[in-house]
Amino acid sequence: MSWLRGILLGCCAIFMAFSAAAHELDPGYLDIREIETNTYQVFWRKPDVRGRPMPIEVRLPENCTPQSGPDSVSDGTAWQSHWVAICDHGLSGRYLSVDGLAYQKTDVLIRLQALDASPVTKRLTSTQTTLLIPEKQSLLQVGWTYAVLGFEHILEGWDHLLFVFALVLLIRSKRRLIGAITAFTVAHSITLALAALGHVSIPGPPVEAIIALSVVFLAIEILKREEAKLRLSERAPWMVAFAFGLLHGLGFAGALQDIGLPEVDIAMALLAFNLGVEAGQLAFVGVVLAAGYVLKGGLSWLNMLSVRLLSNANLVAGYLIGTVATFWVAERIYGF
Structure with missing residues (x-):
């Protein structure tokens, strides 16, 4: 299993480097x-x-x-x-x-x-x-500006993307996956609107730490998954996605509050930002699914080796996601 540890350490280093470099894209x-x-x-x-x-x-x-x-x-x-x-x-x-x-x-x-x-x-x-x-x-110019901002924000939010990535790995049913992503979307849209309009106010650092903890939770679920028995997060993933989506929405709102909303066109800016976030999220899911399909097809000709690689893929991913998310939790709690 030395090759597995090597891949894990290398991937962790890459993800942590991306995390450190993310501020350069702020x-x-x-x-x-x-x-x-x-x-x-x-x-x-x-x-x-x-x-x-x-x-x-x-x-x-x-x-x-x-x-x-x-x-x-x-x-x-x-x-x-x-x-x-x-x-x-x-x-x-x-x-x-x-x-x-x-x-x-x-x-x-x-x-x-x-x-x-x-x-x-x-x-x-x-x-x-x-x-x-x-x-x-014009109203359309306001909408376009905030839509682009939302699209870029989700693609620069490694914690949000890692949460969505973990959902894709965890949920085997396409129907349940669609339901979970929909629930996640609805939930963070609710808290994004409430927080951006000033109806909900929670300090940013604790929210960011809990968002990282949500990724740790999904990593544990991936590692404990059994083929013969579905866990709650697999049977009713929409419940987990909705609950954590409320927290992720507060994270999106923090970025939006830093920028500010136009006083006259608040509704358009808020809607456009949220649509931009959703477009970025769907684009990410599409890339992940396409990459997985290509990888699986490319390994199929390796016969036994491909079986071994694919059987350990979730193990590697679970430990990788959990390690990176735990690093974020510690970093964000230390930042308090």
Whole structure:
């Protein structure tokens, strides 16, 4: 079984490396609010990369003083700075940019709030680092921005993806798998909406730790599975998926609350973000199922070796998922 231990250790190292690198994909956030005519409160949040702020800097239009703010200060998860800028003749029709974004893999979400207009939400990427500030934004533009944000958030959320991956491995019936994923979707949609609208408020760190524990639970279920006897999580997986989906929804809401919702188009932004999350989740499940089908077909010609590999696949996956999730639990509890 030395080969099995080797695969397990190698996969654990890869997953932990992805976990550590995930912060490099966290989006930046820029909030500009007009507090008096031509006077703006600026909030700038940069992702943390290995204990240091990501090397990106916002540059306001040339008619603003100052164009950039003070040095960022860490809040434990990201780097923030606040300042007040005076922008003669306002911001509409002006250009702002994020220096250094072209060399990063992340995005920056920008929210602009004028005194006499609806909020405008825009997104800058490594291929588009400059924004022409518009006077107003259409409902469809708001929807598209938040849908893309939701899609990217789920694909960067390794704990959420690992939970879904464990569901795929655990549930052998396609009908039960569809029911479980549907229940997971319904549950996290409920808590996402409640938390994002301010009706439910739970501190983020405990929620993140419990989300990691939910992945540990599924890993244990995978390891204890027996061919002749279905466990509760296999007989009624929708119950488990719904219960833990409520917690995962709070995790999604935490990311959405950091970004903020447009005051006028809250319903559209919330719906679009949730649809983006679901699209990302379904895309991930599709890739996993396709990869499993290809792998199983590719091993079929190896006869006895393929039987041995496939019989140990769930064992390897269970220990891998459990090890990575336990690491997350310890890391997040330590972060309290």
